[in-house]
Amino acid sequence: MAASNKDRICALLKSIETGDPGPISVVNESRYIQHNPQTHEGSEGLAVLFKRLSETSPRVNIVRAFEDGPFVFAHTEYDFSRRNIGFEVFRFEDGQAVEHWDNIQQRQGPNISGRSMVDGTAEVKDTAKTEENRAFVRCFVETALIGGDLGQIDICIDTAAFVEHNPRFSDDLAELRVALSDTGGVNYQRLHRVLAEGDFVLTVCEGTFQGVHSSFYDLFRVAGGRIVEHWDTVETIAPRNVWKNDNGKF
Numbered sequence: 301m302a303a304s305n306k307d308r309i310c311a312l313l314k315s316i317e318t319g320d321p322g323p324i325s326v327v328n329e330s331r332y333i334q335h336n337p338q339t340h341e342g343s344e345g346l347a348v349l350f351k352r353l354s355e356t357s358p359r360v361n362i363v364r365a366f367e368d369g370p371f372v373f374a375h376t377e378y379d380f381s382r383r384n385i386g387f388e389v390f391r392f393e394d395g396q397a398v399e400h401w402d403n404i405q406q407r408q409g410p411n412i413s414g415r416s417m418v419d420g421t422a423e424v425k426d427t428a429k430t431e432e433n434r435a436f437v438r439c440f441v442e443t444a445l446i447g448g449d450l451g452q453i454d455i456c457i458d459t460a461a462f463v464e465h466n467p468r469f470s471d472d473l474a475e476l477r478v479a480l481s482d483t484g485g486v487n488y489q490r491l492h493r494v495l496a497e498g499d500f501v502l503t504v505c506e507g508t509f510q511g512v513h514s515s516f517y518d519l520f521r522v523a524g525g526r527i528v529e530h531w532d533t534v535e536t537i538a539p540r541n542v543w544k545n546d547n548g549k550f
Contacts, residue, residue: 305392306367309374312397313362313388319354321347328396335401335550337543356380364422366497368430372397373495373502375519375531377418383407385417385533387502387517389495401504401550403517405533409467417465420529421521424498433522434496440527441503441518445488450480458526465531485510492550499523506537506550513537515549 303311311323324346359379366373370392378384384404391399410416426433436456444452453459453473462471469475479486489507496502505516514536521529537549 304367305372305390305397306365309372309388309390309397310362310365313360313374313376316350316353317358317360319351321351324350326397328394328398331393331396331398333399333547334545335399335547337538337545337549340544353380361418363418364500366424366495366500366502368495368497371495375418377407378404387519387533389493389502389504403504403515403533403535405535409465411464411467411470413464413471415463415465415471417467417531417533420463420465420531424500426523427498429522430496430498433499433501434494436522436525437496437501437503437520437527438491438494440520441488441491441494441505445480445505445518446491448480450477453477456527458524458528461523461528463529465529488516504550509534509536 308323308326312326315321315323327346329346361377362374363377364375371389372392373387373389376386376388378386383406385407386402386404389401390397407417440452440456443449444456453476457473459473462473464471464473464476469479478484487508488505491503491505493504494501499522501520501522503518503520505518506514507516508514514534517533519531520527
């Protein structure tokens with residue numbers, strides 16, 4: 301049985317650790333569009349790059365991975381010179397990965413509820429509800445996070461069961477309400493993409509964090525028609541004059 305695109309991407313990410321060139325065949329390097337502004341496009345083949353990285357004894361842990369049509373998205377933990385948490389998104393065309401986005405944050409925490417940035421539920425459930433959950437989370441992000449209607453928090457989130465993995469917040473949502481207030485420093489401005497598989501939904505947003513241009517990747521788990529668990533990464537978007545490619549963060 302042929303490996304799924306999800307499995308192929310997991311093997312690709314693990315090859316950063318091993319230096320094995322085999323999994324790199326999942327990428328069509330001649331058509332590959334790189335959206336990480338800090339990465340040169342086409343300057344070094346992936347096999348050479350991954351071999352070089354493997355010699356620094358990196359550790360790569362794919363915590364959870366999902367597939368949504370032509371997209372594969374993964375929640376990852378890296379230990380290179382420092383420990384980072386990331387979301388990786390790949391788009392497939394004609395059986396190969398041709399486009400890539402990511403959002404990386406230095407690992408912090410645990411938060412005051414004792415949660416790490418990566419622990420918690422990983423098994424995908426309710427695949428028949430993928431589109432319903434996608435639409436629900438899109439509405440929450442557009443109305444509450446971007447639109448500022450914080451009353452949606454109590455409507456859309458199961459506050460009695462909610463599990464928060466953001467290192468700055470807690471399960472009781474008090475810090476989230478403050479952060480999203482007019483003076484809280486978290487300002488969601490634009491929703492770029494919503495990816496989903498079953499009860500997991502990833503949103504990709506642009507805005508500012510403490511006044512700095514930033515990207516917000518938020519992974520929500522939905523159960524019983526409400527949000528019950530949340531993970532995220534926030535990354536500063538470097539000024540355009542220092543980008544190493546011209547493809548844009550989003």
